[in-house]
Amino acid sequence: MVMTQSPATLSVSPGERATLSCRAGQSVGRDLAWYQQKPGQAPSLLIYDASTRATGIPARFSGSGSGTEFTLTISSLRSEDFAVYYCQQYNTWPLTFGGGTKVEIK
């Protein structure tokens, strides 16, 4: 199943809100996760079940959506949040990831 993320790159100033989108080729219910990846590191889990924050993830990260349309919002960007973000569906085999959104400093 194709997962499409937009935009590919998002330029945001520190303290501003960032809104990332993920679209599924067919309904995945709420079986969607978000990951953050910094250069040279493995991805790390942010959100699962579309809107549940993983352990230790700050409240400025929030997920929403169901079916085919999902959103990751970072309410007030901090320097450590500039990274690439991936969505992943786990409703249907094979598991698939979106192409990623790079959040860069404006």
Added chain:
Amino acid sequence: QVQLIQSGPEVKRPGASVRVSCKASGYTFRFYTLTWVRQAPGQGLEYIGWISGSDGATDYAQNFQGRVTMTTDTSTGTAYMDLKSLKSDDTAVYFCARFRDFVLGRYFDYWGQGTQVTVSS
């Protein structure tokens, strides 16, 4: 704490095979399923397949069937991924990652640090 520690970088010729290992600690190995994901240079994430920590059952993504074999050594809590008939576009960082729950949550809650595999003549 949960840790997944992977083996070091590999350089292989086209047509060769590579084995990457992933040693788990901090949890009961047989209670979880491990998976493999790869990332080509500058690209996104590609799912390869999974292996059960309890009975060694496997399932591979179609793109890798016939070329990948996943195994475990439950005595050491280590998972292995063998990839054969390597091509230049297999050059990537290979990650092992743990499924949170095979039935209810097939997302990845812990990741290894990644292993660079370079295929070059």
